[in-house]
Amino acid sequence: MQSTDTQLLDALFTVIAEHGWRGVTPGRLAALSGIPAGELVRRFPSRLDLLRLHADAVAESVSAGTVPGQGGTPRDRVFDVLMRGVDALLPHRAGMLRLISDMRRDGVLAVALAPILQRSMERMLEAAELDSSGLQGKLRAAGLVGVWLMTIRAWEKDDTVDMGPTMAALDRALDRAEQTARSLRIEPGDRALPPDLA
Secondary structure, three states, X not given: OOHHHHHHHHHHHHHXXXXXXXXXXXXXXXXXHOOOHHHHHHHOOOHHHHHHHHHXXXXXXXXXXXXXXXXXXXXXXXXXXXXXXXXXXXXXXXXXXHHHHHHHHOHHHXXXXXXXXXXXXXXXXXXXXXXXXXXXXXXXXXXXXXXXXXXXXXXXXXXXXXXXXXXXXXXXXHHHHHHHHHHHOOOOOEOOOOOOOO
């Protein structure tokens, strides 16, 4: 990610933490990021484009830390990927918490975020070496959105260093997702090579 994008995301979540989602304006972002307001409007015509940038940054961070052929079960790999996704939220925790709170009160924002979350979870599946293509891939990603939201609900209240409560919530959410996938006959879509071929 370019350094200007990093500055912009830092500014975005500072503004959200202080003023909420509706308080995000080009002027406030420009003042904090040093990027001219006109350039911001040109690059990001909608505020949602900024959240897409953030989702891409999280996915890129997770992908960069993924070792191809890492082994383990699909569940192990999904657990690892999602926890690294949670880790990527930590630098902007205050802003993320305010955004989540605003989303719960703003149905339009929640609906607008749905495709961004879906795409983000498709990228998480790919990082975990699971197939995100086709109908089965879309269903896997949709299930992972539910797992992510349950995990984030725990993360909101988790002030521990080791994030034990968040990990426990993720574990429970994956249990439910696996049960649902079995009942709907959704295969894991494992694309990882066996260890001896990796």
